[in-house]
Amino acid sequence: MALLLEHEFKPLPADKQIETLPFLEAVAHLPPFFDCLGTPIVYSPVKADLTGNIKKIRAVYDSNPAKFKTLQNILEVEKELHGSAWPKIGATLALMWLKRGLKFMLVLLQSISDGERDEEHPNLIRVNAMKAYEIALKKYHGWMLQKLFTGSVYALTYKSDLLKALEKGREVKEEESIEKIHQFLTRVTPILDAIYEMYTKMNAELSYKA
Secondary structure (H helix, E strand, C coil), X not given: CHHHHCCCCCCCCCCCCCEHHHHXXXXXXXXXXXHHHCCHHHHHHHHHHHHHHXXXXXXXXXXXXXXXCEHHHHHHHHHXXXXXXXXXXXXXXXXXXXXXXXXXXXHHHHHHHCCCCCCCCCCCCHHHHHHHHHHHCHHHCCHXXXXXXXXXXXXXXXXXXXXXXXXXXXXXXXXXXXXXXXXXXXXXXXXXXXXXXXXXXXXXXXXXXX
């Protein structure tokens, strides 16, 4: 799958220490995924948010690559640096929102890969998108954003068009595309799970609504 597999994520090491630079280089290729969903009024801001948060983390990393070698280093250094303002600041906050956007993406793709669908409208991805939204983002959104996202599922692209867009326009059998999605999920899900685990262990997760 051209868009998802063109830049591989490094395997999660046994100590779950995720190197910052390879992670950022791999994840920087993913925001265009949201162009493939078809409803720019909703998903263009999500794409811009992901891109902006990647840039914020990269700026912190570039300021001292040795100090910020891993994502855990970033949280630890910023916790010491910012005191009571942490974690609602800096790259810690940017990574918090980045992981939520990635979670939405991964849950949606996992749901499609698992064959979950509306049996009456099997080429629609409403069921998959709503599941992803409820798991990854809904509790962090206020009433207006929730209404906007809920309404947006009726304007989402067809599954066949999404898979074609992820292949960058190439005609590929659905089972081949699903297999590539599975490969992508196998690589990225353990990394995202480790980031969530890190936020929980460091008590860095925030529940305020956007």
